Amino acid sequence: xxGRQTSIHVDAAQxxxxxxxxxxxxxxxxxxxxxxxxxxxxxxxxxxxLAPMYGRRVARxxxxxxxxxxxxxxPDGEAYKVWSSVQLILDAMVALRCDRDSMVVxxxxxxxxxxxxxxxxxxxxGVRHTQVPTSLLAQVDSSVGGKTGINHPQGKNLIGAIHxxxxxxxxxxxxxxxxxxxxAAGLAEIIKYGAACDPGFLDWIEANLEGLRKRSTxxxxxxxxxxxxxxxxxxxxxxxxxxxxxxxxxGHTFAxxxxxxxxxxxxxxxxxxxxxxxxxxxxxxxxxxxxxxLVRRLxxxxxAAGLPVHSPPLGIxxxxxxMGMDKKRQGGQIRFVLLDGPGRSSVAAVDLSWVVAxxxxxxxxxxxATDL
Amino acid sequence: xxGRQTSIHVDAAQxxxxxxxxxxxxxxxxxxxxxxxxxxxxxxxxxxxLAPMYGRRVARxxxxxxxxxxxxxxPDGEAYKVWSSVQLILDAMVALRCDRDSMVVxxxxxxxxxxxxxxxxxxxxGVRHTQVPTSLLAQVDSSVGGKTGINHPQGKNLIGAIHxxxxxxxxxxxxxxxxxxxxAAGLAEIIKYGAACDPGFLDWIEANLEGLRKRSTxxxxxxxxxxxxxxxxxxxxxxxxxxxxxxxxxGHTFAxxxxxxxxxxxxxxxxxxxxxxxxxxxxxxxxxxxxxxLVRRLxxxxxAAGLPVHSPPLGIxxxxxxMGMDKKRQGGQIRFVLLDGPGRSSVAAVDLSWVVAxxxxxxxxxxxATDL
Numbered sequence: 099x100x101g102r103q104t105s106i107h108v109d110a111a112q113x114x115x116x117x118x119x120x121x122x123x124x125x126x127x128x129x130x131x132x133x134x135x136x137x138x139x140x141x142x143x144x145x146x147x148l149a150p151m152y153g154r155r156v157a158r159x160x161x162x163x164x165x166x167x168x169x170x171x172x173p174d175g176e177a178y179k180v181w182s183s184v185q186l187i188l189d190a191m192v193a194l195r196c197d198r199d200s201m202v203v204x205x206x207x208x209x210x211x212x213x214x215x216x217x218x219x220x221x222x223x224g225v226r227h228t229q230v231p232t233s234l235l236a237q238v239d240s241s242v243g244g245k246t247g248i249n250h251p252q253g254k255n256l257i258g259a260i261h262x263x264x265x266x267x268x269x270x271x272x273x274x275x276x277x278x279x280x281x282a283a284g285l286a287e288i289i290k291y292g293a294a295c296d297p298g299f300l301d302w303i304e305a306n307l308e309g310l311r312k313r314s315t316x317x318x319x320x321x322x323x324x325x326x327x328x329x330x331x332x333x334x335x336x337x338x339x340x341x342x343x344x345x346x347x348x349g350h351t352f353a354x355x356x357x358x359x360x361x362x363x364x365x366x367x368x369x370x371x372x373x374x375x376x377x378x379x380x381x382x383x384x385x386x387x388x389x390x391x392l393v394r395r396l397x398x399x400x401x402a403a404g405l406p407v408h409s410p411p412l413g414i415x416x417x418x419x420x421m422g423m424d425k426k427r428q429g430g431q432i433r434f435v436l437l438d439g440p441g442r443s444s445v446a447a448v449d450l451s452w453v454v455a456x457x458x459x460x461x462x463x464x465x466x467a468t469d470l
Numbered sequence: 471x472x473g474r475q476t477s478i479h480v481d482a483a484q485x486x487x488x489x490x491x492x493x494x495x496x497x498x499x500x501x502x503x504x505x506x507x508x509x510x511x512x513x514x515x516x517x518x519x520l521a522p523m524y525g526r527r528v529a530r531x532x533x534x535x536x537x538x539x540x541x542x543x544x545p546d547g548e549a550y551k552v553w554s555s556v557q558l559i560l561d562a563m564v565a566l567r568c569d570r571d572s573m574v575v576x577x578x579x580x581x582x583x584x585x586x587x588x589x590x591x592x593x594x595x596g597v598r599h600t601q602v603p604t605s606l607l608a609q610v611d612s613s614v615g616g617k618t619g620i621n622h623p624q625g626k627n628l629i630g631a632i633h634x635x636x637x638x639x640x641x642x643x644x645x646x647x648x649x650x651x652x653x654a655a656g657l658a659e660i661i662k663y664g665a666a667c668d669p670g671f672l673d674w675i676e677a678n679l680e681g682l683r684k685r686s687t688x689x690x691x692x693x694x695x696x697x698x699x700x701x702x703x704x705x706x707x708x709x710x711x712x713x714x715x716x717x718x719x720x721g722h723t724f725a726x727x728x729x730x731x732x733x734x735x736x737x738x739x740x741x742x743x744x745x746x747x748x749x750x751x752x753x754x755x756x757x758x759x760x761x762x763x764l765v766r767r768l769x770x771x772x773x774a775a776g777l778p779v780h781s782p783p784l785g786i787x788x789x790x791x792x793m794g795m796d797k798k799r800q801g802g803q804i805r806f807v808l809l810d811g812p813g814r815s816s817v818a819a820v821d822l823s824w825v826v827a828x829x830x831x832x833x834x835x836x837x838x839a840t841d842l
Contacts, residue, residue, distance in 0.1 A: 188628070220619075223617065
């Protein structure tokens with residue numbers, strides 16, 4: 099890599115790994131683990147949009163690192179996050195006579211990372227994978243922590259594995275070509291780390307929103323580094339999300355309802371997370387856990403990041419239904435990640451009435467389907 | 471359970487688990503983990519042959535242990551060890567609104583155990599599974615150690631996960647109905663533990679072959695207990711088969727060649743392992759690692775267990791091809807588990823010429839396709 103760069107070590111339950119963050123990582127053979135032998139195969143999994151942009155560059159770096167390189171390109175889109183894509187990768191690996199020494203390289207956003215990571219988890223009961231995230235969202239969230247998987251027709255990420263990567267290569271230069279909307283969606287997850295986990299980072303984000311939106315490299319380096327450090331710290335303690343890791347779902351219960359309710363692909367995940375965080379903050383305030391000031395402060399930040407702040411008009415019964423809050427569920431409560439202050443959060447069961455009040459306050463009534 | 475019983479604790483890399491061995495475990499609610507709540511779902515995965523024999527009994531025990539029980543029955547046979555079977559289980563789990571609190575119960579032989587265990591590994595990135603092995607082979611081998619998976623058209627067990635069970639319930643009573651051939655095939659794996667791992671156990675097997683073949687319960691209890699203890703000890707050290715665990719593949723390189731060469735289903739896995747162990751012992755003797763006496767001793771034991779001792783006439787070039795010993799492979803050598811003495815083994819690279827000599831000595835020339 100060139101210029102300022104940084105590296106974070108993640109202690110995973112299985113084997114630790116390094117996250118390299120900087121500029122030019124894609125083109126630097128030293129970013130990647132070296133092949134054990136001339137026969138070692140690296141299978142680059144990417145999609146048809148990204149392959150022409152970065153495929154050859156990553157393949158060249160891997161070749162210099164000693165790998166025999168082959169590429170599998172999937173169609174672009176969440177619709178392909180299904181078993182047939184995993185099977186395509188596995189078939190290619192079998193045809194290439196891959197063995198336990200082989201490595202999968204996921205070159206893409208969260209969808210490619212999840213599919214390729216799951217294929218690596220399944221092939222011969224687990225081979226190594228390197229994550230090369232090309233979206234801001236994937237750089238600060240899905241590429242770190244070992245969650246891999248595919249969707250089931252009845253639910254996102256229902257099928258998968260915890261299979262930590264052997265390396266994460268974050269090249270900030272790829273962010274320069276991201277569409278505005280997608281970049282802002284990535285900022286939502288960065289804001290999440292500040293809001294739910296780290297008051298100092300929340301202050302820093304607030305002070306650096308200008309630099310973030312201008313995609314200043316030093317500012318992005320700092321933001322991505324701190325976000326990854328927070329995630330690495332949490333994952334080291336709770337890789338399987340038995341407790342602490344759940345706070346990384348701050349805003350996500352509402353967000354999933356928005357995404358599913360609008361139909362996947364209408365709003366980007368990060369856009370839904372932005373609104374979801376504000377709903378969860380409102381809920382925390384109503385329950386007396388935080389001041390209303392903090393809700394307003396977060397709303398200002400989310401808005402300044404270029405994200406929607408009002409949730410789409412799906413109708414409150416539909417929201418409740420999408421969050422599984424029907425009377426058939428045991429106890430009639432649902433567990434949310436709530437704020438206890440700036441940068442502090444915990445999980446608690448919440449009564450339906452509070453949720454209804456927050457939805458009434460923050461959901462747009464009867465305007466168009468989106469609010470961008 | 472009733473009568474003599476025993477329990478072994480396995481230290482797995484993730485979370486340890488107990489293997490209960492005795493008579494009547496299927497009908498004893500105490501064999502199974504208790505449900506956390508009245509909503510907790512246990513999905514019993516079995517096959518169409520075993521469901522009428524044991525399905526209702528296991529379901530009754532689970533119900534008494536507090537579970538809401540549902541059953542998924544797959545067609546019987548290795549041909550169904552494919553993704554569509556896993557998908558059938560996952561679809562059922564989604565339809566039943568299973569969550570992380572749910573448990574899969576694999577009621578069957580190795581095929582059911584592998585498929586059901588893999589479904590448990592994939593659902594929501596891993597839920598618990600209990601193994602209830604109904605064949606001797608599964609009781610002493612596949613149900614312990616966490617290997618799960620399915621076949622790829624180009625190779626057995628190419629797709630899978632290491633996902634240890636939360637409990638193994640071994641009911642020796644189910645062995646009374648096993649066909650003679652299948653029972654003998656299970657003995658092959660028991661002999662393997664003695665031959666490759668434990669000289670005292672090899673002596674014991676030799677002294678108790680009569681009781682084993684008569685399926686005497688106290689003799690079986692001792693045999694299964696010692697086999698599971700050996701496996702548990704090895705798996706605790708090397709769950710992912712990075713080193714030591716490989717010795718459990720004693721005889722298996724030849725065995726896989728026999729199975730694939732004859733077409734899967736012609737010989738039972740254990741039958742092929744019996745012959746494979748004798749080939750590997752012959753190889754060890756030729757290389758000066760053991761006396762020829764030990765080869766003869768093992769041949770006597772394998773024969774007395776009711777297993778074939780002469781390998782089927784596939785032709786030596788075909789054997790070599792099936793074991794991947796072609797000139798395209800790096801180095802022209804292949805790694806085998808070899809004996810260093812009774813109950814002692816290690817992995818070593820072997821030259822083609824030794825393998826050819828052993829095949830010439832032990833493969834039947836030009837008789838029928840099988841030698842049973």
